[in-house]
Amino acid sequence: MKRRTLILSGLGTATALVVGWGVMPPRSRQGGADTMPVVNGEVGLNGWIKIAAEDGHVILAMNRSEMGQGVHTALAMLVAEELDVSLAKVRLVQAGPEKLYGNVAGFVASLPFHPADSEPGHETRVVKTGQWVMAKLARELGISMTGGSSTVADAWDVLRLAAATARAQLLGAASLEWKQPIAELSVKNGVISHPSGPQGHYGLFAKAAAATPAGDVILKTAKQWTLIGTPAPRTDLQAKIDGTAQFGIDVRLPDQLYAVVRHAPAIGGSYGAVDVDAAMKLPGVERVVRLGTYAGSTDALAVVGKTYWHAKQGAQALQVEWHAPPIGVVSSAAINQALERSAREAAKSEGGFAFYSRGDVKEAAKNAARQFEQVYRAPYLAHATMEPINCTARVADGKVEVWAPTQMPGAARAAAARAAGVSIEAVTVHVTYLGGGFGRRLDVDFVGQAVRIAVETGGRPVQLVWPREEDITHDFYRPAGVAVMQASLDAQGLPIGLTITSAGDAITPRWIERGMPALAGPIDTPDKTTSEGLFDLPYGVPNQRIANVATRSGVPVGFWRSVGHSHNAFFSEGFIDELASEAKQDPVAFRLALLKDAPRHAAVLKLAAEKAGWPGFGQERPLPAGVARGVALHESFGSIVAQVVELSLEGGKPKLRRVVCAADVGTVVNPMIVAQQMEGGVLFGLSAALYGRIDIVDSVVRQTNFPNYPVVKMSESPRIETWLVPSTRPPGGVGEPGTPPIAPAVANAMFVLTGKRMRSLPLIA
Amino acid sequence: MELSINGQMRPLADAAVDPGMPLLWALRDVLNMTGTKFGCGVAACGACTVQVDGAAVRSCVTPLASVAGKRIVTIEALGSAAQPHPLQTAWLAHQVPQCGYCQSGMLMAAAALLAKNPNPNDADIDAAITNICRCGTYPRIREAIKTAAASMRASNAPAAKPAVVRRA
Numbered sequence: 001m002k003r004r005t006l007i008l009s010g011l012g013t014a015t016a017l018v019v020g021w022g023v024m025p026p027r028s029r030q031g032g033a034d035t036m037p038v039v040n041g042e043v044g045l046n047g048w049i050k051i052a053a054e055d056g057h058v059i060l061a062m063n064r065s066e067m068g069q070g071v072h073t074a075l076a077m078l079v080a081e082e083l084d085v086s087l088a089k090v091r092l093v094q095a096g097p098e099k100l101y102g103n104v105a106g107f108v109a110s111l112p113f114h115p116a117d118s119e120p121g122h123e124t125r126v127v128k129t130g131q132w133v134m135a136k137l138a139r140e141l142g143i144s145m146t147g148g149s150s151t152v153a154d155a156w157d158v159l160r161l162a163a164a165t166a167r168a169q170l171l172g173a174a175s176l177e178w179k180q181p182i183a184e185l186s187v188k189n190g191v192i193s194h195p196s197g198p199q200g201h202y203g204l205f206a207k208a209a210a211a212t213p214a215g216d217v218i219l220k221t222a223k224q225w226t227l228i229g230t231p232a233p234r235t236d237l238q239a240k241i242d243g244t245a246q247f248g249i250d251v252r253l254p255d256q257l258y259a260v261v262r263h264a265p266a267i268g269g270s271y272g273a274v275d276v277d278a279a280m281k282l283p284g285v286e287r288v289v290r291l292g293t294y295a296g297s298t299d300a301l302a303v304v305g306k307t308y309w310h311a312k313q314g315a316q317a318l319q320v321e322w323h324a325p326p327i328g329v330v331s332s333a334a335i336n337q338a339l340e341r342s343a344r345e346a347a348k349s350e351g352g353f354a355f356y357s358r359g360d361v362k363e364a365a366k367n368a369a370r371q372f373e374q375v376y377r378a379p380y381l382a383h384a385t386m387e388p389i390n391c392t393a394r395v396a397d398g399k400v401e402v403w404a405p406t407q408m409p410g411a412a413r414a415a416a417a418r419a420a421g422v423s424i425e426a427v428t429v430h431v432t433y434l435g436g437g438f439g440r441r442l443d444v445d446f447v448g449q450a451v452r453i454a455v456e457t458g459g460r461p462v463q464l465v466w467p468r469e470e471d472i473t474h475d476f477y478r479p480a481g482v483a484v485m486q487a488s489l490d491a492q493g494l495p496i497g498l499t500i501t502s503a504g505d506a507i508t509p510r511w512i513e514r515g516m517p518a519l520a521g522p523i524d525t526p527d528k529t530t531s532e533g534l535f536d537l538p539y540g541v542p543n544q545r546i547a548n549v550a551t552r553s554g555v556p557v558g559f560w561r562s563v564g565h566s567h568n569a570f571f572s573e574g575f576i577d578e579l580a581s582e583a584k585q586d587p588v589a590f591r592l593a594l595l596k597d598a599p600r601h602a603a604v605l606k607l608a609a610e611k612a613g614w615p616g617f618g619q620e621r622p623l624p625a626g627v628a629r630g631v632a633l634h635e636s637f638g639s640i641v642a643q644v645v646e647l648s649l650e651g652g653k654p655k656l657r658r659v660v661c662a663a664d665v666g667t668v669v670n671p672m673i674v675a676q677q678m679e680g681g682v683l684f685g686l687s688a689a690l691y692g693r694i695d696i697v698d699s700v701v702r703q704t705n706f707p708n709y710p711v712v713k714m715s716e717s718p719r720i721e722t723w724l725v726p727s728t729r730p731p732g733g734v735g736e737p738g739t740p741p742i743a744p745a746v747a748n749a750m751f752v753l754t755g756k757r758m759r760s761l762p763l764i765a
Numbered sequence: 766m767e768l769s770i771n772g773q774m775r776p777l778a779d780a781a782v783d784p785g786m787p788l789l790w791a792l793r794d795v796l797n798m799t800g801t802k803f804g805c806g807v808a809a810c811g812a813c814t815v816q817v818d819g820a821a822v823r824s825c826v827t828p829l830a831s832v833a834g835k836r837i838v839t840i841e842a843l844g845s846a847a848q849p850h851p852l853q854t855a856w857l858a859h860q861v862p863q864c865g866y867c868q869s870g871m872l873m874a875a876a877a878l879l880a881k882n883p884n885p886n887d888a889d890i891d892a893a894i895t896n897i898c899r900c901g902t903y904p905r906i907r908e909a910i911k912t913a914a915a916s917m918r919a920s921n922a923p924a925a926k927p928a929v930v931r932r933a
Binding site: 233238283437677687 | 849
């Protein structure tokens with residue numbers, strides 16, 4: 001099949017629906033005045049905005065989960081801007097399950113198009129068609145997902161339009177009441193006034209506004225913004241410094257019980273005979289619940305008790321005959337070998353699926369002065385969110401109520417319905433704060449488990465908490481990956497051909513199968529996550545073939561902050577740095593020479609170099625002896641990030657002093673939150689770069705908790721500076737793009753100190 | 766059993782707890798004081814940090830029997846929006862938290878540090894704050910501790926610098 005045909009059919013089960021449906025206008029994302037439920041004199045104006053009649057506060061339907069990335073603040077800023085209110089006057093209420101709250105941008109971004117073909121306003125016909133169909137499909141499905149660094153990009157037009165429309169209706173109502181032209185009215189912090197004297201807050205006009213047409217709605221221009229682009233303080237921080245923020249694990253209901261899960265040790269394993277006597281004799285232990293598979297989970301036993309502690313004691317006291325999985329026992333060492341074999345074989349035979357082809361790599365190889373080839377490797381990784389996996393559920397009177405720290409409330413609802421055997425309408429999902437998500441909470445296995453346990457507790461609510469050991473050993477892991485990197489170099493050492501052949505598991509089809517089985521297709525279509533960060537490089541190499549062999553290794557894999565970019569950037573930016581060495585050129589200058597047709601990338605790289613004092617760029621900052629710099633540049637989720645690290649070696653271990661991070665993230669809604677996310681991205685990536693590895697032997701994960709799955713701490717944390725390139729483009733992603741560049745930047749700096757290239761993660765074996 | 770928590774004697778029914786139960790679970794699941802967090806259960810991450818007689822202690826491995834008669838202080842008593850601890854003021858000035866889950870433990874560890882050392886340098890902070898944060902708030906925590914220390918030394922309202930954000 002040709003690539004183009006495959007990509008269009010890659011829209012999966014949707015393709016058949018497109019005929020006929022395709023000519024209908026896209027489903028509106030504004031919603032009606034009656035979409036949001038109202039209480040106490042609130043007035044709905046559209047699916048996103050209601051107004052509190054008594055004080056004129058704006059109530060925003062919040063359709064995304066706050067897991068640290070600042071979206072509760074950022075989305076409120078969009079609305080506050082267009083409605084001319086302070087952030088303090090925006091209250092959040094969880095959005096309902098309606099389809100208008102689904103994520104469109106995140107799903108459109110999952111299409112495997114090359115950035116050069118999908119530059120906004122200059123998309124090729126195939127790209128335009130594919131994006132249009134996917135957007136329409138996403139609107140139809142209405143899947144609520146917080147992920148893919150897509151929240152602000154998705155909300156950007158929708159929320160501003162909803163808020164501006166509401167404002168126009170409110171002004172229209174005031175105009176009618178005061179009999180004054182709209183053009184003469186002004187708004188200050190939610191209070192409408194006319195120069196002749198009358199004034200009143202939004203609440204006074206809300207009821208009339210609901211029946212007043214908005215007329216022509218015009219969004220503010222960037223010059224008119226007073227809030228967007230400012231480092232407004234986050235609205236969720238007071239609760240997070242005084243202990244009152246409610247995470248999923250903090251839900252406390254009358255009569256609540258606690259459950260601790262104990263999975264079969266082997267991934268996909270099960271249990272035979274279970275002796276519960278010792279456990280049931282312990283004080284505070286109430287019952288043992290047998291769990292099957294829920295949305296990809298391994299079979300498990302859950303012990304219910306009066307507190308976590310009682311339940312945990314009970315779980316430890318269970319005598320269980322554990323079984324290995326009947327087929328498909330896996331070990332990471334064997335998988336790594338198989339991946340390398342697949343990648344090497346495909347590299348020889350032009351195998352795998354080519355996500356990008358340009359020119360003729362064979363011809364380039366013939367014309368080259370020499371060939372350069374290296375193999376790069378990355379291990380499985382766990383997420384290790386600070387808040388352990390948990391979910392609280394109550395099943396009573398045919399109704400199910402779930403309190404969950406989830407990135408997928410709709411999928412959580414469906415999983416709860418399946419586990420309780422009720423219709424989806426009988427389930428209510430309350431989304432709490434998430435103590436970290438990083439992609440782990442895009443899966444809903446723990447929701448099914450919690451509901452299943454709650455079915456057994458006679459109507460009493462139960463909070464399921466996974467001990468940390470269960471989290472590390474039963475995660476959906478970042479897939480291991482191998483890439484064969486081949487370059488054809490001309491006489492000057494410049495690359496005229498680039499062939500990348502990687503091998504690794506596709507994440508998206510596995511995730512859909514377990515979390516949204518109704519949407520699973522019969523065959524795997526090419527999954528962008530396998531090749532992102534390789535097929536979409538900005539470097540002007542005239543001949544390229546970037547392919548991936550999608551494997552099914554049998555390890556449950558999931559989305560992990562920055563997904564494919566998390567390891568592919570290490571491969572590509574390590575290799576580009578090697579090519580610079582081969583050409584005997586400065587790493588920054590070498591990259592810039594290949595970025596003549598990528599001005600945004602070049603600008604970000606130059607900014608990072610200048611701020612870091614890189615020799616030849618701006619004011620040079622000499623480094624003390626024993627300290628070296630390394631650089632990496634990477635685009636992901638619509639944003640471009642360059643990082644320069646300064647590090648020394650202490651006992652053979654890299655010690656980072658400083659990270660200079662430059663980014664073009666498009667229009668910046670809140671530069672403070674962007675800086676936070678860059679810092680967070682760097683440190684999350686640094687933990688993985690230095691230490692992160694999950695080893696699996698006979699389907700059992702060897703790492704169990706922070707002592708053997710270490711992450712960086714304060715003493716290893718460098719100073720991190722963030723510099724932003726001004727941009728008028730729509731907002732790009734922010735939560736993930738800071739993660740990919742740090743591993744190659746560190747490895748490239750270590751090469752300067754040691755003369756040794758590091759091509760396998762983690763860097764400290 | 767009775768424990769001194771945040772200046773109050775709190776009775777714990779014998780049926781609800783046993784002497785070997787870690788303090789964390791008495792706080793969270795018996796007294797419903799959920800500000801103190803569970804992170805690892807093995808004293809590795811510090812999310813459960815509270816103060817016992819002024820020292821930072823990991824409550825997930827601290828049996829109730831060992832804290833009888835001692836003064837326990839949790840995040841709930843560190844300060845409030847109306848009357849913040851200088852660390853909380855600095856935390857807001859530097860916009861420290863992201864997901865926020867580890868922050869109770871971080872604040873309690875930092876408060877114990879400042880009570881002993883009014884002017885900690887980087888090495889002191891590295892040694893005292895061994896808690897884990899997965900969001901990467903360490904650089905801001907470091908700055909916020911220094912800001913709070915300075916304001917406590919000056920013993921007047923802190924004048925914290927805004928967080929490091931520059932636009933080129």
